[in-house]
């Protein structure tokens with residue numbers, strides 16, 4: 001049968017292990033996958049006509065290069081190419097959790113989102129138009145309460161739909177970083193694009209964004225390219241221009257733009273609960 005490799009990605013304490021245990025608990029076979037400094041649990045089980053290979057990755061707030069967990073998750077995604085990234089988010093802490101999501105969007109991978117702790121959101125009396133949010137983010141979102149198992153079957157069904165390219169919400173979107181950053185991304189992307197070997201593995205737009213962030217892991221990947229000097233020079237010119245214009249480093253500029261995107265999306269989809277309103281007054 002066909003196998004779908006699914007990697008669980010999300011902030012610490014968002015419910016990844018609960019999801020993993022609930023999804024695999026009643027089923028057969030649990031194995032182990034060992035990383036360099038952090039371990040990831042792996043389980044293989046059947047769902048409908050597929051074998052699902054589910055990997056519980058360490059929790060991270062971001063996928064850059066600042067902690068061993070971040071590097072592990074990042075390298076796992078870029079080197080092992082899981083078929084689907086299952087992004088688990090804590091629905092009671094959406095703004096922060098969605099930051100990691102914006103990085104997944106940049107990476108241009110197939111994502112399904114479990115809107116976990118949905119019971120907490122409901123308790124607060126808050127509502128989220130998660131279908132519309134899924135439309136804005138470019139993948140399906142399914143409410144779950146992982147600790148009780150609620151929604152898990154539905155998530156597994158959506159994973160199959162997205163894998164088979166049969167989900168209408170699953171599409172590649174770009175976060176719009178604004179005129180100046182977008183112009184820089186285009187310039188750097190043009191210098192990366194001719195390198196087929198690398199663009200088969202990584203989205204050129206993702207690599208361009210990372211070069212503009214001065215990301216050393218990306219530089220390491222690209223140094224082997226025949227025109228690396230041109231790529232690096234173009235990126236540095238763009239960085240110098242942006243930092244002069246914005247009086248901030250490019251990482252901060254891009255992070256701020258990501259939060260702008262998140263706030264915009266939540267403004268259209270999230271209604272604060274009664275409990276939160278009371279706390280505000």
Ligand code: GDP
Nearest residue numbers: 012013014015016017018116117144145146147
């Ligand atoms: P991880 O760090 O992402 O692996 O998160 P865990 O699965 O360890 O969960 C963190 C805590 O949240 C645990 O105490 C879980 O029992 C709890 N938890 C997980 N999912 C839910 C949920 O959907 N609702 C509620 N209320 N608690 C949850």
Ligand code: MG
Nearest residue numbers: 016017018059
């Ligand atoms: Mg865990």
Ligand code: K
Nearest residue numbers: 138139171172
């Ligand atoms: K997508």
